[in-house]
Amino acid sequence: MMQQEFSLDPPATATPRHERLGEGASVLRGHAAGLAGDMIAQIRRIAALSPFRRMTTAGGGMTSVAMTCCGAAGWCSDARGHRYERRDPMTGRPWPPLPPAWRAWAIGTARLAGYDGFAPDTCLINGYRPGTRMGLHQDGDERTDAPVVSLSFGLPALFQWGGLRRTDPVRRIPLLHGDVVVWGGPSRLVFHGIAALRAGQHPVTGPCRYNLTFRQVW
Numbered sequence: 001m002m003q004q005e006f007s008l009d010p011p012a013t014a015t016p017r018h019e020r021l022g023e024g025a026s027v028l029r030g031h032a033a034g035l036a037g038d039m040i041a042q043i044r045r046i047a048a049l050s051p052f053r054r055m056t057t058a059g060g061g062m063t064s065v066a067m068t069c070c071g072a073a074g075w076c077s078d079a080r081g082h083r084y085e086r087r088d089p090m091t092g093r094p095w096p097p098l099p100p101a102w103r104a105w106a107i108g109t110a111r112l113a114g115y116d117g118f119a120p121d122t123c124l125i126n127g128y129r130p131g132t133r134m135g136l137h138q139d140g141d142e143r144t145d146a147p148v149v150s151l152s153f154g155l156p157a158l159f160q161w162g163g164l165r166r167t168d169p170v171r172r173i174p175l176l177h178g179d180v181v182v183w184g185g186p187s188r189l190v191f192h193g194i195a196a197l198r199a200g201q202h203p204v205t206g207p208c209r210y211n212l213t214f215r216q217v218w
């Protein structure tokens with residue numbers, strides 16, 4: 001019998017699902033698409049307890065994105081500045097719990113991206129509508145020795161990925177429904193943002209984009 005001398009399977013690189021953004025940073029294309037239905041239902045349950053809200057900033061403005069959180073800590077901003085709080089200042093109660101399945105997924109995803117031992121204790125949930133944007137910033141209010149695992153559902157967005165200085169050149173990376181970005185290590189403090197969302201309708205989320213970021217705060 002003749003031996004097959006070559007594989008008919010396409011090489012792993014034929015579908016580049018895992019894109020390197022920089023040292024310690026990558027995009028996992030479509031990695032969360034299968035979770036969308038369940039996670040969006042959970043987001044609605046979380047938002048029924050701790051509603052999406054826009055927040056005042058120290059500069060006297062308002063955040064463009066509406067946000068809620070779940071887990072041991074939630075990100076808050078007011079005229080005094082921004083920080084993590086154990087309780088939702090809007091309700092006075094602890095934030096809704098971080099669903100164990102979300103946490104397990106985030107740990108597994110961090111491992112896929114090269115980060116073992118991720119121990120997320122919060123998930124920040126951003127709600128974007130057409131026109132909503134997030135200016136260039138660094139994520140530094142939580143532990144920076146742990147990565148950020150960030151996932152996108154719904155309308156497409158342009159992710160702005162710069163460098164360690166605000167003035168470094170910025171790349172624009174489209175993020176689609178189910179895409180995941182993981183950044184840590186030497187990229188943990190890279191400046192990033194989201195360009196103003198374009199109008200549209202998504203079959204799963206309607207005129208909306210959700211972004212979930214898993215982080216370790218305490």
Ligand SMILES: O=C(O)CCC(=O)C(=O)O
Nearest residue numbers: 124126139150194211213
């Ligand atoms: O919406 C995104 O993809 C990024 C969100 C973000 O940078 C943040 O919440 O700190």
Ligand SMILES: [Fe+2]
Nearest residue numbers: 137138139192
């Ligand atoms: Fe951020």
